Amino acid sequence: MTIATTRRDFDKRKFFAGIARGIAGALLFALPMLMTMEMWELGVYMDRSRLFLLLLANIPLLIILSDRVGFEETSTWRQAIRDASIAYALGIVSSAPILVAMGVIKYDQSPHEIIGMIALQAIPASIGAMLGRSQLGGQSNEDDNEKDSGGDDGNPVQERETSYAGELFLMAVGALFLNLNVAPTEEMILLSYKMTPWHALAIIAASLIVMHGFVYALSFKGSHDLAEGTPSWHAFVRFTLPGYLIAGLISSYCLWTFHRIDDVGSTQILMTVVILSFPGAIGAAAARLIL
Amino acid sequence: MTKVSNHRNIETSDPHWIEWIIGAISAVIVLAVIVWIGKDGIADHDASPDLEGIVLQTEERSDGFQVIFEIRNIARATASQVKVRGEIKDEALVLESVETVLDYVPGHSKAAGGLIFQQNPAGKQLTVRATAFDEP
Numbered sequence: 001m002t003i004a005t006t007r008r009d010f011d012k013r014k015f016f017a018g019i020a021r022g023i024a025g026a027l028l029f030a031l032p033m034l035m036t037m038e039m040w041e042l043g044v045y046m047d048r049s050r051l052f053l054l055l056l057a058n059i060p061l062l063i064i065l066s067d068r069v070g071f072e073e074t075s076t077w078r079q080a081i082r083d084a085s086i087a088y089a090l091g092i093v094s095s096a097p098i099l100v101a102m103g104v105i106k107y108d109q110s111p112h113e114i115i116g117m118i119a120l121q122a123i124p125a126s127i128g129a130m131l132g133r134s135q136l137g138g139q140s141n142e143d144d145n146e147k148d149s150g151g152d153d154g155n156p157v158q159e160r161e162t163s164y165a166g167e168l169f170l171m172a173v174g175a176l177f178l179n180l181n182v183a184p185t186e187e188m189i190l191l192s193y194k195m196t197p198w199h200a201l202a203i204i205a206a207s208l209i210v211m212h213g214f215v216y217a218l219s220f221k222g223s224h225d226l227a228e229g230t231p232s233w234h235a236f237v238r239f240t241l242p243g244y245l246i247a248g249l250i251s252s253y254c255l256w257t258f259h260r261i262d263d264v265g266s267t268q269i270l271m272t273v274v275i276l277s278f279p280g281a282i283g284a285a286a287a288r289l290i291l
Numbered sequence: 292m293t294k295v296s297n298h299r300n301i302e303t304s305d306p307h308w309i310e311w312i313i314g315a316i317s318a319v320i321v322l323a324v325i326v327w328i329g330k331d332g333i334a335d336h337d338a339s340p341d342l343e344g345i346v347l348q349t350e351e352r353s354d355g356f357q358v359i360f361e362i363r364n365i366a367r368a369t370a371s372q373v374k375v376r377g378e379i380k381d382e383a384l385v386l387e388s389v390e391t392v393l394d395y396v397p398g399h400s401k402a403a404g405g406l407i408f409q410q411n412p413a414g415k416q417l418t419v420r421a422t423a424f425d426e427p
Contacts, residue, residue, distance in 0.1 A: 164307065164313075227302060230302070237318060245320055263402060265397065270328055271328065
């Protein structure tokens with residue numbers, strides 16, 4: 001437990017360690033985007049209604065993420081909401097000083113520009129803060145020992161069932177995570193302009209193969225196995241195809257948010273979505289292994 | 292559902308029917324995308340852009356007369372660094388010429404921009420057209 005749940009057993013040291021982990025996670029995940037030119041520009045010019053929608057959509061995402069992969073397995077919705085607000089705030093307070101320190105935000109800029117840039121960067125930073133708190137060693141040593149020794153006392157970590165919706169949600173987070181890194185860059189649209197439809201079809205095939213291979217074929221830690229006697233196409237239809245669809249939907253949303261598909265023809269939009277879904281699909285597959 | 296056990300995950304062998312429904316819908320959508328892109332791969336062989344300039348509106352602004360235009364690309368190939376020249380003509384005489392560059396005009400798509408003239412184009416001949424482009 002990183003943050004104590006009641007006032008009585010509130011542990012100051014653990015609380016600040018949790019905050020520090022959040023900031024570390026925010027840096028780890030958001031620095032590539034803090035150093036991307038398009039992200040500064042988008043913060044200035046992107047449509048405010050799309051930015052507003054993105055900022056709103058981030059709230060339920062953080063809450064569900066906190067409930068699902070937060071540092072405490074048994075957290076209630078109230079705790080999830082609290083952790084989500086902390087992560088969001090950490091995202092804002094960790095990206096603002098970096099933008100100032102790098103000279104991206106200057107004192108003579110209008111509040112419209114400054115707030116836009118910080119708000120946009122706070123999205124990946126807050127997701128990073130949330131993941132950082134759970135993935136950068138969220139449990140104390142005692143918890144780890146419990147996990148290693150326990151097992152027959154119904155320890156939830158030893159034997160738990162993740163719901164289908166939970167798996168799909170994890171894939172969405174993984175896809176969003178890799179997508180956000182590259183979606184704002186000009187390279188995504190440029191690649192789709194360089195590609196012919198045949199290149200796009202090859203990318204679709206590659207995405208599906210890599211995605212399926214990541215989760216089922218390669219023996220990574222956290223790999224998934226099929227129950228005996230189940231044909232492998234079962235998992236392909238039930239997990240890989242929906243996962244790819246989710247990666248595609250997340251890609252479309254990112255591209256729309258960043259004005260990358262405005263006024264663009266339908267085939268060209270599909271090709272941009274396909275190329276962005278490639279990292280998205282890998283992110284979705286990786287999330288099933290890691291989270 | 293997926294069973295997590297000792298850090299090995301085993302997919303259940305009797306999944307809920309909703310997993311199959313979602314899987315089937317996904318398969319249909321992915322196939323539709325493949326067919327749509329493949330159809331364009333077979334049918335559309337236009338290898339160079341086909342650009343057409345259209346004036347959308349003219350209004351008086353602080354710095355002159357602002358002409359909003361649109362460049363449409365009706366071919367499949369994308370044009371990048373599209374130079375656009377707007378001219379106000381009186382008969383054959385060019386009164387004023389203004390240029391801008393659009394980053395991209397993707398295939399089967401359009402891109403908009405603005406030109407600012409000192410003179411009022413009303414009553415005169417106003418043309419906006421692409422004069423050069425790069426391949427991306």
